[in-house]
Amino acid sequence: MCGIMGYTGSKEAKYIIIKGLSALEYRGYDSAGIGIYNSDEDKVNICKCIGKVKNLKEKAEKLNLTGTCGIGHTRWATHGGVTDENAHPHKFGRVTITHNGIIENYEELASEFGIEDELKSQTDTEVACAVFAHYYDKYTDPMKAIYKAVKCFRGTFAFTIIFDDIPGKIYAVRNVSPIVAAKTEHGTMLASDLTAISLYAREYLVLGEYQILVLSPDDIELFDIKGNPLVTEYQKIDWDTEAATKKGFPFFMEKEISEQPEALKNTLEPRIKDGLPDFTYDEIPDEFFKSFDKIFITACGTAMHSGQVGKGLIEKLAKVPVETEIASEFIYDEPIIDSRTLVVSVSQSGETIDTLTAVKKASELGAKTLGIVNVHGTSIARASDHVVYTNAGPEIAVASTKAYTVQVAVFYLLAAKLALVRGLMSEEECREFIKTLQSMPSAIRKVINDKDEVHRISTKIVEAKNVFMLGRGLDYYAILEGSLKLKEVSYIHSEALPAGEIKHGTIALISDETPVILSITQEKLAAKEISNAKEVKSRGAIVLILMKDGIELENESQWDKVYRLPAAPDEFMIFTVTVALQFIAYFTALDLGLDVDKPRNLAKVVTVE
Ligand code: F6R
Numbered sequence: 230m231c232g233i234m235g236y237t238g239s240k241e242a243k244y245i246i247i248k249g250l251s252a253l254e255y256r257g258y259d260s261a262g263i264g265i266y267n268s269d270e271d272k273v274n275i276c277k278c279i280g281k282v283k284n285l286k287e288k289a290e291k292l293n294l295t296g297t298c299g300i301g302h303t304r305w306a307t308h309g310g311v312t313d314e315n316a317h318p319h320k321f322g323r324v325t326i327t328h329n330g331i332i333e334n335y336e337e338l339a340s341e342f343g344i345e346d347e348l349k350s351q352t353d354t355e356v357a358c359a360v361f362a363h364y365y366d367k368y369t370d371p372m373k374a375i376y377k378a379v380k381c382f383r384g385t386f387a388f389t390i391i392f393d394d395i396p397g398k399i400y401a402v403r404n405v406s407p408i409v410a411a412k413t414e415h416g417t418m419l420a421s422d423l424t425a426i427s428l429y430a431r432e433y434l435v436l437g438e439y440q441i442l443v444l445s446p447d448d449i450e451l452f453d454i455k456g457n458p459l460v461t462e463y464q465k466i467d468w469d470t471e472a473a474t475k476k477g478f479p480f481f482m483e484k485e486i487s488e489q490p491e492a493l494k495n496t497l498e499p500r501i502k503d504g505l506p507d508f509t510y511d512e513i514p515d516e517f518f519k520s521f522d523k524i525f526i527t528a529c530g531t532a533m534h535s536g537q538v539g540k541g542l543i544e545k546l547a548k549v550p551v552e553t554e555i556a557s558e559f560i561y562d563e564p565i566i567d568s569r570t571l572v573v574s575v576s577q578s579g580e581t582i583d584t585l586t587a588v589k590k591a592s593e594l595g596a597k598t599l600g601i602v603n604v605h606g607t608s609i610a611r612a613s614d615h616v617v618y619t620n621a622g623p624e625i626a627v628a629s630t631k632a633y634t635v636q637v638a639v640f641y642l643l644a645a646k647l648a649l650v651r652g653l654m655s656e657e658e659c660r661e662f663i664k665t666l667q668s669m670p671s672a673i674r675k676v677i678n679d680k681d682e683v684h685r686i687s688t689k690i691v692e693a694k695n696v697f698m699l700g701r702g703l704d705y706y707a708i709l710e711g712s713l714k715l716k717e718v719s720y721i722h723s724e725a726l727p728a729g730e731i732k733h734g735t736i737a738l739i740s741d742e743t744p745v746i747l748s749i750t751q752e753k754l755a756a757k758e759i760s761n762a763k764e765v766k767s768r769g770a771i772v773l774i775l776m777k778d779g780i781e782l783e784n785e786s787q788w789d790k791v792y793r794l795p796a797a798p799d800e801f802m803i804f805t806v807t808v809a810l811q812f813i814a815y816f817t818a819l820d821l822g823l824d825v826d827k828p829r830n831l832a833k834v835v836t837v838e
Contacts, residue, residue: 231317231329231832232303233408234425235389235399238416238446242266242299243289245418249425250301251282252473255481255625255826255833258303260316261285264325264391265299272393273299273325277316297416297446298397300389302327305832308335309351319355321347322362323393328354329421330385330406331837338381357382361390371395372456375402375441379454385582385836387421387436401442402454406836407580407608408436410449411463417444422578422834423466423604424473424623432463435606464606473623480825482626482718486811487677489631490670493804495620496635497642497667504660506646511617513599518650521571521597524551527559527587528575529835531629532636534710535601536575538803539640541703545800546654546662547647556583557838560590570596573643577624577632578834579607586838588612601639603632617643626826627833628718630811633710634673637803641666665797669804675795676808680816683809686773686790687816690744696721697735697745697765698810699728701758704748707803711746711810717828718818728761741769746813750777750794750802762788775809777802 232253236245246263254261262277262285274296276289282303302317308331309315317327321344332338335353339345344359360381364374371392379386379402387406391399401408401419410419411430419442420426426433434449436442440459443450451459478484499510508517524543526536533555540551554564556574560583566572572591576584579602589612591598600613603621610616619635645662648654654662676683690696696715698708705727712725726735728747739745745765749758759782766772771789776782778796785791794805818825 231305231421232425233300233327233329233387233389233421234418235300235401235420235444236416236418237298237397237399237444238413239297240415241295242297243294245429246299246301247282247286247289248428249418249420250285250303252425252428253421254282254303255627258827259306259311260304260313261302262316262318263289263294263299263301264318264320265294265296266391266396267293267296268396273320273391275318275320275325277318278313279311279316298391298399300325300327300391300399307331307837308353314350315352317354319350319352319358321355321358322366324358324362324365324390326354326358326361326388326390328357329387329836330404332357332382332386333384334382357386357388365392371400372441372452375400376454376456379439389419397446399444401436402440403436404438405582405585405608408442409433410436410442410444412449416446417449419444424625427466427468427473431466433466434461434463467605468622473625480626480819482628482630482815482825485624485626485631486808486815488622489634489808490674490677492621492631492635493638493670493673496638500642501663501667504663505649505656506642506659506663508617508646511615513615515650517615518647522549522569523571524549525564525566525570525572525591525596526551526553526575527556527572527584529556529581529583531633531710531713532575532577532584534706534713535633535636535640536573537706537709538637538703539573539643541706542640542644542800543647546644547651548653549647556581556587559587566591566594566596568595568597571599572596573599573601574609574613575601575636576609577603577629579604579609580834580836581609582836582838585609585612601636627828627831628714628814634804634807638666665801668797669801672795672797672805673808676805680812683792683812684816686746686792686813687820689771689773689789690721690813691817691820693721693742693744695738695743696723697731697739697743698723698725698748699731699745699758699761700725700748701728701754702751703800703803704750704754704758704806707748707806707810708746710807711748711813714811714814715817717831718814718823718825719821720823720829721817728758731761731765736764736768739765739768739770744771744773746773746775748775748806749780750775750806751799752777752780755780775806
């Protein structure tokens with residue numbers, strides 16, 4: 230959730246770190262800070278403040294923060310309010326640290342180490358810093374101090390550490406929360422995600438759990454927690470720096486919605502061979518798809534919504550029973566899982582702690598695990614037996630758009646593959662299915678070209694306090710996601726309901742101030758849904774309809790707005806309706822003058838339970 234950036238080399242660290250922190254701001258952003266080692270004074274100078282990185286930049290300009298080695302942080306408050314004191318870095322004795330994650334036993338540690346009266350903040354991080362300082366004073370050996378301190382911590386962490394008397398070196402250690410590092414022409418750096426590093430390097434290494442990373446100006450060394458050296462392995466960054474810029478769009482969200490045709494192609498094409506689904510690209514053999522009788526899909530938020538689409542499709546095409554369970558529930562439930570169960574986890578970031586914990590639990594219970602992940606080398610990918618990487622490229626806007634669409638696309642490939650290997654679909658039927666799937670990028674393109682028309686729907690909801698969304702079948706899954714999107718970026722309360730359910734209570738809330746959006750794309754359910762539209766219309770609702778082209782709708786002018794989606798077979802309509810719903814959310818937030826890419830209270834990567 231928070232962002233970490235560190236640099237040591239021959240350039241002014243302040244500028245490099247602040248630039249990296251700006252790139253990481255989307256992860257969490259209620260305060261920011263930097264600590265730079267100054268060789269003349271032989272100490273680390275700290276500058277931190279609440280608010281955006283630009284506040285930090287202004288403050289840092291006025292201070293003497295010269296030096297070529299330093300660490301920085303953007304904070305999303307967990308322990309302790311949003312104050313300058315609680316921002317990172319924290320310093321205790323000769324040690325300065327930044328921290329992502331949560332140290333659950335920090336209160337016990339504060340009392341055990343007798344430092345309660347010396348603390349300047351309310352954070353778990355300052356306590357952790359004191360523990361590092363205690364062991365550094367005791368052993369004057371950074372590796373031993375890290376080892377000893379880490380043994381005291383209960384919780385999750387990614388720490389970057391600099392010691393006052395070890396100039397030019399940055400240490401890092403992690404459990405769950407990610408750290409990546411890279412060499413550049415003028416030094417070395419580390420960060421909590423690739424977005425910051427990709428500004429400077431094309432290759433990176435991932436710090437493993439309970440490994441220690443040591444950055445010097447010209448080298449990166451890796452050790453296990455006891456200080457034994459490990460081999461460093463670098464991976465290529467598979468997207469260019471341009472991919473993480475707005476490319477002329479006012480917001481990343483609009484850019485990312487518009488990138489969906491490309492993202493879909495990039496995800497689908499490597500996995501289609503001779504017109505059929507093929508997972509050799511992911512090194513998954515065909516036998517794997519016959520090795521289970523039941524599937525569990527687990528994820529959070531938007532990623533879970535893609536899983537719900539996957540459930541419907543897999544059960545329909547491949548007749549394999551699928552259960553879906555939100556990861557934070559899955560980990561405390563008692564799911565019936567064994568070696569004939571496949572647990573599919575879905576995650577854009579690959580770092581969501583609930584999803585990661587669910588994968589670990591599934592493995593412990595003996596299940597096979599498959600991750601559908603966007604970011605390479607991340608914790609969920611590493612914890613899974615197999616990974617299907619969605620090739621959406623970096624997603625910067627907090628609200629997920631293109632990552633969702635490609636997750637859905639992977640489920641289409643999986644469903645077709647399962648149906649094929651289990652003999653429930655002929656090769657010919659499968660080829661037809663895949664051909665339609667391959668036509669989705671151009672169907673989506675039509676909606677993107679039509680965005681001004683979709684924008685008109687937003688103008689009807691911009692003043693609303695509550696919005697309801699109704700759908701049946703696949704449309705219900707689409708509006709679950711559309712409704713979440715609207716809530717998170719526009720702050721308008723929105724509720725998605727199976728259209729038939731509205732009469733069983735919620736219709737009491739419908740009045741002439743309530744916009745109701747109906748997604749009507751499933752031919753066999755259309756008549757029933759149109760009846761539901763009439764029910765809410767007769768209670769005064771502002772009725773807005775997203776409808777598959779070709780479905781008959783009498784007296785179209787009676788509705789407040791009807792937007793026609795390009796026609797495709799019913800089971801493929803999810804793609805275009807999703808894009809229309811994403812635009813509705815986006816334009817509503819835009820018209821309300823909100824910071825669309827960084828909705829309040831939200832962070833892109835959720836690494837706390
Ligand atoms: C909403 C959104 C979140 C994420 C959820 C899981 O737009 O982005 O609901 O989908 O936090 O995140 P990942 O996919 O990174 O595991």
